[in-house]
Amino acid sequence: MNDPGLLIVVSGPSGAGKGTICNALRKRFPNIYYSISMTTREPRNGEVDGINYFFTDNLHFEELIRIDSFLEYAQVYEHYYGTPKEYVFNMLQQGKNVMLEIDIQGAMQIKNKYPKAVFIYVIPPSLDVLTNRLKSRHTDSANVIARRLAKVKDELEWLSEYEYVVINDELELAVERAAAIIVAEQCKVSRNHHLITSIHAQFKD
Amino acid sequence: MNDPGLLIVVSGPSGAGKGTICNALRKRFPNIYYSISMTTREPRNGEVDGINYFFTDNLHFEELIRIDSFLEYAQVYEHYYGTPKEYVFNMLQQGKNVMLEIDIQGAMQIKNKYPKAVFIYVIPPSLDVLTNRLKSRHTDSANVIARRLAKVKDELEWLSEYEYVVINDELELAVERAAAIIVAEQCKVSRNHHLITSIHAQFKD
Numbered sequence: 001m002n003d004p005g006l007l008i009v010v011s012g013p014s015g016a017g018k019g020t021i022c023n024a025l026r027k028r029f030p031n032i033y034y035s036i037s038m039t040t041r042e043p044r045n046g047e048v049d050g051i052n053y054f055f056t057d058n059l060h061f062e063e064l065i066r067i068d069s070f071l072e073y074a075q076v077y078e079h080y081y082g083t084p085k086e087y088v089f090n091m092l093q094q095g096k097n098v099m100l101e102i103d104i105q106g107a108m109q110i111k112n113k114y115p116k117a118v119f120i121y122v123i124p125p126s127l128d129v130l131t132n133r134l135k136s137r138h139t140d141s142a143n144v145i146a147r148r149l150a151k152v153k154d155e156l157e158w159l160s161e162y163e164y165v166v167i168n169d170e171l172e173l174a175v176e177r178a179a180a181i182i183v184a185e186q187c188k189v190s191r192n193h194h195l196i197t198s199i200h201a202q203f204k205d
Numbered sequence: 206m207n208d209p210g211l212l213i214v215v216s217g218p219s220g221a222g223k224g225t226i227c228n229a230l231r232k233r234f235p236n237i238y239y240s241i242s243m244t245t246r247e248p249r250n251g252e253v254d255g256i257n258y259f260f261t262d263n264l265h266f267e268e269l270i271r272i273d274s275f276l277e278y279a280q281v282y283e284h285y286y287g288t289p290k291e292y293v294f295n296m297l298q299q300g301k302n303v304m305l306e307i308d309i310q311g312a313m314q315i316k317n318k319y320p321k322a323v324f325i326y327v328i329p330p331s332l333d334v335l336t337n338r339l340k341s342r343h344t345d346s347a348n349v350i351a352r353r354l355a356k357v358k359d360e361l362e363w364l365s366e367y368e369y370v371v372i373n374d375e376l377e378l379a380v381e382r383a384a385a386i387i388v389a390e391q392c393k394v395s396r397n398h399h400l401i402t403s404i405h406a407q408f409k410d
Contacts, residue, residue, distance in 0.1 A: 123404060126404070127407040127408055149408075156408055163393065164393060164394060165392055165394050165400075177392050179385070180384070180385040180386075180388035181385075181389040181392055183381065183382055184388070185389070186382075187370055189365060189367055189369060190368075196365075199361065203354075203358040204358070
């Protein structure tokens with residue numbers, strides 16, 4: 001028997017660098033699992049069902065919503081995206097850690113369904129840095145960048161719903177902080193019932 | 206302006222290795238301060254007032270108790286030992302971190318007076334390991350060791366009052382865990398009001 005694993009939820013505004021941080025954590029903690037999302041959009045070139053996404057149709061997706069099969073889901077334009085609950089809960093029950101990189105709406109749904117998750121919010125160190133990062137991607141028009149920056153303002157309002165904030169001033173430092181949060185959470189007394197019970201038992205005789 | 210520093214309280218049964226872990230943390234985080242205890246016992250050879258301890262007499266110590274000057278104190282045989290509140294609170298207010306290596310009774314007093322402290326409990330991985338560690342010190346008689354082991358049983362009952370448990374199976378791993386707890390606590394949203402306010406302000410315009 002063991003205590004459940006950690007569900008680590010990483011969010012943050014676009015351009016904060018949460019994807020890069022999650023990739024670094026993935027290398028650092030090979031025992032962290034990633035859930036595979038389900039979607040109703042068409043597979044793109046090279047995408048494989050069961051690896052990149054579980055691909056399905058609207059009818060099936062809506063049936064899964066109805067029977068509460070998602071930890072979180074969203075409709076983006078005409079497509080659904082969601083995190084199937086079963087895979088994540090199976091992993092956690094086996095004591096395995098699962099990480100989700102997810103937007104704020106998704107994170108808030110998870111907070112409702114699984115408040116024991118670890119909620120990490122990645123923020124840029126300043127507005128200037130964020131603006132420069134978005135510009136340097138060269139993928140977005142000035143218009144899109146302006147819209148993204150406006151959105152960040154709203155997204156920051158949700159920060160107080162998270163337990164941890166990781167400032168991404170330097171990537172290496174930010175990864176250190178996120179990694180420390182994972183290790184520290186594993187040391188929580190409330191997450192180590194089985195270990196503590198076994199230590200107690202040894203001293204009972 | 207800044208948020209207050211962390212008050213890190215490290216406890217655990219005798220032989221768990223909390224002293225060694227604290228020394229390692231001290232090297233790793235040169236910006237952690239240690240409070241100097243006050244005592245009414247006589248200075249030993251080489252001990253310097255204001256460095257090893259603040260030495261004082263019973264009358265003064267009891268006056269300080271009366272005016273609530275201690276974060277915690279205890280009477281051991283005929284002598285008093287205590288942690289003066291003023292030094293610790295001054296440091297915390299300046300945003301500096303303070304670490305206390307302290308017994309469970311002291312930690313519980315601090316929990317009452319300053320619940321925002323970070324409470325870490327160091328435990329040995331097993332009864333066998335603890336017994337071997339106590340024996341290998343060669344400083345204690347079999348009698349003393351038996352008494353210590355009996356005390357550990359009672360001390361473990363307090364574990365649930367702590368937020369974090371660090372298993373000292375391997376020193377290096379235990380230090381990693383304790384260090385991670387310190388870094389993670391510094392990332393708590395609830396400990397970063399000033400930072401978050403300043404980020405919010407930048408995006409308000």
